[in-house]
Amino acid sequence: MAHIRFGLKNLRDVLNTVGGRSVSKRFLAQDAELKRTALYDFHLAEGAKMVPFAGWEMPVKYKGGITEEHLHVRQQVGIFDVSHMLQTRVEGKDRKEFMEKMVVTDIQALQDNQGTLTVFTNDQGGILDDLIINNTDKDYLYVVSNAGCADADLAHMKATEASFKKSGGDVKLSVIENALLAVQGPQMVSVLQPGVDFDLKNLPFMTTTEGKVFGVDGCRITRCGYTGEDGVEISVPQSGAEKLLASLLGSSQASVKLIGLGARDSLRLEAGLCLYGNDIDATTSPVEANLTWLVSKTRRQKLDFPGAEIIVDQIKKKPSKRRVGFVSSGAPIRGHAKIFSEDGSELIGETTSGCPSPSLKVNVSMGYVKTPFAKNGTKVKIEVRKKMIEGEVSKMPFVPSKYFILK
Amino acid sequence: LKYNESHEWIRINGDEATVGITEYAQSLLGDLVYVELPEIGDEFAIGDDACVVESVKAASDVYAPIDGEVIEINETVSNDPALVNSSPYQDGWLFKLKITDESQLAGLMSAEKY
Numbered sequence A: 001m002a003h004i005r006f007g008l009k010n011l012r013d014v015l016n017t018v019g020g021r022s023v024s025k026r027f028l029a030q031d032a033e034l035k036r037t038a039l040y041d042f043h044l045a046e047g048a049k050m051v052p053f054a055g056w057e058m059p060v061k062y063k064g065g066i067t068e069e070h071l072h073v074r075q076q077v078g079i080f081d082v083s084h085m086l087q088t089r090v091e092g093k094d095r096k097e098f099m100e101k102m103v104v105t106d107i108q109a110l111q112d113n114q115g116t117l118t119v120f121t122n123d124q125g126g127i128l129d130d131l132i133i134n135n136t137d138k139d140y141l142y143v144v145s146n147a148g149c150a151d152a153d154l155a156h157m158k159a160t161e162a163s164f165k166k167s168g169g170d171v172k173l174s175v176i177e178n179a180l181l182a183v184q185g186p187q188m189v190s191v192l193q194p195g196v197d198f199d200l201k202n203l204p205f206m207t208t209t210e211g212k213v214f215g216v217d218g219c220r221i222t223r224c225g226y227t228g229e230d231g232v233e234i235s236v237p238q239s240g241a242e243k244l245l246a247s248l249l250g251s252s253q254a255s256v257k258l259i260g261l262g263a264r265d266s267l268r269l270e271a272g273l274c275l276y277g278n279d280i281d282a283t284t285s286p287v288e289a290n291l292t293w294l295v296s297k298t299r300r301q302k303l304d305f306p307g308a309e310i311i312v313d314q315i316k317k318k319p320s321k322r323r324v325g326f327v328s329s330g331a332p333i334r335g336h337a338k339i340f341s342e343d344g345s346e347l348i349g350e351t352t353s354g355c356p357s358p359s360l361k362v363n364v365s366m367g368y369v370k371t372p373f374a375k376n377g378t379k380v381k382i383e384v385r386k387k388m389i390e391g392e393v394s395k396m397p398f399v400p401s402k403y404f405i406l407k
Numbered sequence B: 001l002k003y004n005e006s007h008e009w010i011r012i013n014g015d016e017a018t019v020g021i022t023e024y025a026q027s028l029l030g031d032l033v034y035v036e037l038p039e040i041g042d043e044f045a046i047g048d049d050a051c052v053v054e055s056v057k058a059a060s061d062v063y064a065p066i067d068g069e070v071i072e073i074n075e076t077v078s079n080d081p082a083l084v085n086s087s088p089y090q091d092g093w094l095f096k097l098k099i100t101d102e103s104q105l106a107g108l109m110s111a112e113k114y
Helices: A008-017 A021-031 A040-045 A066-075 A095-100 A147-166 A188-195 A238-249 A261-270 A297-302 A308-317 B023-029 B075-079 B082-086 B102-107
Strands: A049-053 A056-061 A077-081 A086-091 A114-121 A127-135 A140-145 A172-175 A179-184 A208-213 A216-222 A231-236 A256-258 A321-328 A338-341 A347-356 A363-370 A379-384 A387-394 B008-013 B016-021 B032-036 B049-055 B059-063 B068-073 B095-099
Touching: A040 A049, A056 A261, A066 A077, A066 A261, A077 A238, A077 A261, A086 A095, A086 A147, A095 A140, A095 A147, A127 A147, A140 A147, A140 A216, A147 A172, A179 A188, A179 A238, A188 A231, A188 A238, A216 A238, A231 A238, A238 A256, A261 A347, A261 A363, A297 A308, A321 A347, A321 A379, A363 A387, B016 B023, B023 B082, B032 B082, B075 B082, B095 B102
Parallel strands: A077 A256
Antiparallel strands: A049 A056, A077 A179, A086 A140, A086 A172, A114 A127, A127 A140, A179 A231, A208 A216, A216 A231, A321 A363, A321 A387, A338 A347, A338 A379, A347 A363, A379 A387, B008 B016, B016 B095, B032 B049, B049 B059, B068 B095
16 A cells, blocks of 8 residues: 655645545646546545546545445445446357457356456466456356556457457457446345346346346446445446436435445455455466466366466466465555564565455455465564564455355 | 644644644544554654554654654554544644754744645
8 A cells, every 4th residue: 555645745636636626627637638437527526535546537535434435335335436447348159269268267168147257367377457257148248357457458358359350260349338336235235126127136146137227228237346245236328327326326225325446445355355466467377366266177178278387287286375365463564565484584475465454453464475374374474664563364355255146 | 833744733842842643634544543653762853754654545654843852652542543533633642752953843834834
């Protein structure tokens, strides 16, 4: 996390986002290239503090503040504008084979309307991005990947599309210019059920469907999220985004609030979920990242994805480092903190992210350690500002997940 | 009360200065969950890292607004960091310095200037 220095630089930053729209436009002349989602005005009207993120102007928090927003998602319902993420439509009869050229998971085995988390890999077995691929029953794959990798992902997919078509494959790629709202929390069903014409009991975790939501046509609803709570992500045409958001926020079934990116990060950390660029990147393999489960057994046999030999070798022989979670007290642990063995004598790894956990009131973090130290319960020392903090390797998620999984 | 550009306030009482962060600073930071106070006896030059306050999102440095030696720290805030948010000028004070260079006080801002 960033080390904030107070000073005039930050004062100007704050002025840019205080007092509403007219102030922002004047001060942000130099940031004119930042993109805005369909809900930009809505965020400002709700008192959002906007910050640059992956080339977009996004809300980091609203009036309540990060802790309050975080706890609201765990207790009620929170809505995140994640329209900055890349949504792609992949059509063509060979679309599944096409995606398999770039990812480690068995896409052909996906049932109708089933989705899966997966990763794009490179030839060194590193991760280019994590993404969700949904096999809709409407002859296309609905793909969602990170905003921070949007340009790179699109270039990667387009280049693969070109060579795939050259070899005679039938595929067509297009970007979906919809807004995307994540609706997350234990009361999500009570809020959303009145707005859809199907029973949400028939939409389990990692499945997708399309339809009208609160009168807004052309929506896709996927039972997934980035918080560990039961939730959905609704892809909605930009022209209907404000109306949909207003309907959800106006629910009489529960208290629904807009939530910023600040709380999004603390929520996903509690849920043990990776943030691309922090916890996974081109230098980490899915095996090191504790994501071996994404590498389908069929794909391991066929060795038909980038970096397959390296990754399968790591699965057989164990990788040299592993991503694990830590729990600690005292000074919060963030990313890039050195990790030592319990007696402090051996440097065994480095953290990749962390924060004080609003739900658990302890500090949670994740990072990579040499494999012998990766067992749950292993005691470690983590260096923060020249002091050694006691930590313990912990299983993740730190907060139990509440996904709606049919037994 | 006097202020500086990095949003610390200082209350002078003879040769003692009580230091904290301003209302503006605490609202920028959000809810504080951890405070790392200096130790009694620490000697600071003006602008040195004196203290760290942390929110869920980030760690922030609090600087020594003047030269001085730490003579007292507010342990209550260690146990209850939220006091800095709820009472930044009273219960949320952070540490007290023995003033070693009185001329530096002239460089601080009055309330109007801040």
